[in-house]
Amino acid sequence: MNITDVALSKATIQTNHLLNNINAFKSLMNADTKFMAVVKADAYSHGAIPLSREMEAQNAADFFGVAQLSEALQLREAGIVIPILVFNAVRPHEMAYAIKHNITMTVFTPETAAEIVTVAEELGIKATVHIKIDSGMARLGVTTYEAARELYDILQSSAVHVEGIFTHFADAKESSPENYTHEQFRRFKNILDQFEVDGVTFELRHCCNTAGTINFPDYHLDMVRVGLGLYGLNPSVSHQDSIQLTPIQTVETTVTYVKDFPAGESVGYGRTYVSTEPMRIATVAIGYADGVAKNLANKGFFTYNGHRVPILGEVCMDQIMLDVSEVVDIKIGDHVTYFGDPKDGNIQITEVAKTVSASQYDLLCRMGARVKRVYSVNEV
Numbered sequence: 001m002n003i004t005d006v007a008l009s010k011a012t013i014q015t016n017h018l019l020n021n022i023n024a025f026k027s028l029m030n031a032d033t034k035f036m037a038v039v040k041a042d043a044y045s046h047g048a049i050p051l052s053r054e055m056e057a058q059n060a061a062d063f064f065g066v067a068q069l070s071e072a073l074q075l076r077e078a079g080i081v082i083p084i085l086v087f088n089a090v091r092p093h094e095m096a097y098a099i100k101h102n103i104t105m106t107v108f109t110p111e112t113a114a115e116i117v118t119v120a121e122e123l124g125i126k127a128t129v130h131i132k133i134d135s136g137m138a139r140l141g142v143t144t145y146e147a148a149r150e151l152y153d154i155l156q157s158s159a160v161h162v163e164g165i166f167t168h169f170a171d172a173k174e175s176s177p178e179n180y181t182h183e184q185f186r187r188f189k190n191i192l193d194q195f196e197v198d199g200v201t202f203e204l205r206h207c208c209n210t211a212g213t214i215n216f217p218d219y220h221l222d223m224v225r226v227g228l229g230l231y232g233l234n235p236s237v238s239h240q241d242s243i244q245l246t247p248i249q250t251v252e253t254t255v256t257y258v259k260d261f262p263a264g265e266s267v268g269y270g271r272t273y274v275s276t277e278p279m280r281i282a283t284v285a286i287g288y289a290d291g292v293a294k295n296l297a298n299k300g301f302f303t304y305n306g307h308r309v310p311i312l313g314e315v316c317m318d319q320i321m322l323d324v325s326e327v328v329d330i331k332i333g334d335h336v337t338y339f340g341d342p343k344d345g346n347i348q349i350t351e352v353a354k355t356v357s358a359s360q361y362d363l364l365c366r367m368g369a370r371v372k373r374v375y376s377v378n379e380v
């Protein structure tokens, strides 16, 4: 028995759109700039293994980026061979796994740097590392040339390849001259320049996420690290027209009940909606446990064949009630869409995020395990 075949909710993920989105980014880049596809958090819940396999098979990415070593090891186990950078720290007891599986580690403390040298020398296998600079995100990284230089010096061993150096932008969504990204880049560049004066260069200097890649072409350097944009979503508020992206995911669920409903009755937990006139209500099999934003209560919509059907009352854990008075032909077994491509008459997750004052990253990553992922190269 295949349990996923009976799933009531489905996310259709179109890999052709993924590849088109990558090409759209590449058209903004110099030919020799490398492309890192950021597939952390299970590719923002789209499924890191199938998408990485597809990108690798199509030669679409030069690198994959993940947050944690466990994610990188899963990709290696799935047969992925191209370089993978782990953004977060790799702890001492994990280093041998990273080195044996040729996974690139991020370094930002002298202790980690020293431990990597020891482990790599003991194993007799070359470790590859990138140094992390904190240019203003205040998350991970060293802030000065002296601190970066100390890491570099500790890492000097025939068993270690210091391949790269990178930083991460905190606020690249818009590109005005006052934007903080310019200051972050200046700080990063300053450190790179001091290395260069001392005769040290790096093969891969990188700083741009999706918004940085779109808004700051001068800052691409040797590689860009694109996450959200892969999935067809644009976090930028500037230069919206400079890139055409297509959302790759459509999430739909099944209508399990349809009823005529009288005026003056309440709907759902807490009785937050009371009907003012007779109406038709459909119950659908998706809820906040599947990732639907709970704050959509009484203000969000699903679509049915391109028609918007409002959410009535609270979003339950596994179900939602919809006002389908305007789409009288809807019946049990039909499908309604939570989000997808607006070109298909669906609501984009960007709009859902605005409705609930959440980020599209957050909503995407919430898609639950009950939503069956289906990979398609065809139009939905």
Ligand SMILES: Cc1ncc(COP(=O)(O)O)c(C=O)c1O
Pocket: 038, 065, 087, 168, 208, 209, 210, 211, 225, 226, 227, 228, 229, 235
């Ligand atoms: C270090 C690093 N680089 C790149 C990205 C990709 O960001 P985005 O999804 O905005 O492209 C992330 C994600 O937050 C990140 O942590």
